Amino acid sequence: MNKVIRIGTRDSELALWQAKTVQNALEKAGHKTELVPVKSTGDLNLDQPLYEMGITGIFTKTLDVAMIKGEIDIAVHSMKDVPTALPKGIVEAAVLKRANTKDILIHKGLDFLESEGIIATGSLRRKAQWLNKHPNHKVVDLRGNVNTRMKKLDDNDWNGAIFAAAGLERIALKPDNFTDLNWMIPAPAQGAMLVVAMEEDEFTRKALALLNHRESEITVHIEREFLKVLEGGCTAPIGALATIDKDLVYFEGALFSLDGKEKIGVEKTVSIHDIENLGRRCAEEILNNGGAKLMQQIKAEINTEG
Template sequence: MSKIIRIGTRNSELALWQAHLVQGKLQDLGYQTEIVELSSIGDEILDIPLHQIGSMGVFTKTLDVAMLRGQIDIAVHSLKDVPTQLPETIVQAAVLERADVHDVIVYKGTEEDLVADGVTIATGSLRRTAQWLHKYPTHTLTDLRGNVNTRLQKLQDNNWNGAIFAKAGLERINLLPENHLVLDWMIPAPAQGAIMITALESDKEVLEACAKINHEETALCVGIERDFMRTLEGGCTAPIGGNAEIVADKVTFKGLLSAIDGKEQKGVFKIADLKDAKDLGKQCAQEILANGGDVLMKEIKKVIKK
């Protein structure tokens, strides 16, 4: 390929780290690249809860538009932020090998303080809010927006006991502090810890280049998780958790739909043979919907639209 592959990215430290990771992988294969930094609506509007600003694609639309205008050739995204329905003519070009999927809580004080009554925890995620309140119903959850660096600073500047983050994001830019706990009981967002590359469906040369850095096992797992979310008709900010893992020739899947206040949950756990796992996410979502999840999902959408 003679042309330079223009890599579009948000301009946060974490987003740039991810874009440079992609750049390095492509350059190792002999491709010429350059980074194009852009700012998203989700990065600019920080005083309104994420679910209230039209959350579907709030972090990805700017890059989509730039690609459609011919300003970039590929876009690099945190896959958990990407709507399950991509814009027409834009396709998934690759998924990189996944990092740690877990959430962590970064806390002030002691670990014992986190389980006391009256604790205040910060997060901008309805999923995290719902699962935390289910486990700790006497706690107060407060909204937290901004990039990783901004959210860590807000935690220090406010009278909060802790804030919840994706472990992968903190580790990638060396910001995971000692005073953290891994929330191994919290089911992560579908595709958490994974990086996605998108490109134009018509750009065969770029698609061929990206295919060389695609990680097939990760792509299968996040595909199952996103099928689960899509079938539930939940946006990427809805209180939906899903995690697929490959162990030998089996795929395990844990899925969860929660009421926003955490009082009601619909969960599912299934194991399938690897060769039969393609529709696993859809099947698990249909099971939840048939078990009262359809009614719960309608209630969730009413709250999100307010």
């Protein structure tokens, strides 16, 4: 069959890099493809914090609509941006091999760490974890694509800004003045790329199945299950990371209060044969250890701010 697989993508440099990576892999396998850039609501509104716009799906909604309308066949996303529940008719078709999962700090010198400082991030998770470790610091909102955020850091008197290492590495923007935040728990599925397709489109799903990386698929699904059970439809500062070492799966996850003062965490090491519902089990442990009450508090605070 000579079907041309139309690849929908956001038109930022990073999103296009991700889409072209999938395009190259499909073409190498003998398929014909076409890139279809689409502007998303999340890219167009740079002044409003993500959580006020209902962060769930803000970067994927436009592509979902285009796919359901038949304008594109697949969409490529940073998996951490994708809601844990996909729209009806759209399914996960491939999780690509995961890249660097770390958060990094781009800084203008590290002298401020032991005193007062200003850090920029648009992420509730990063903000809460930074304040948990550096309660004397101020955290300001930072929005836009990677290039925009790097420029804003240069143009302001902030001490630093937090980025996902994978995004900067993919488009060769990672500067020398960075430090790995090894203590910061990443977003569920950080560093992973997801390709989605229509459930009924067997040709495209079969083509994409060859791109799937099984180990990455396992770990991100554990993290996203953890997120789904904890969130209950509400955006919150949640970190999760699952890793596989031979026959063992190591999981670390945490829920933070918005101001970072409270942290409820969980760590588990299980056999690869015992991973069914691992994300759910870890989430339920947090909910039972005060997480349910903390989630109610977070929901109330976000509704008040909104």
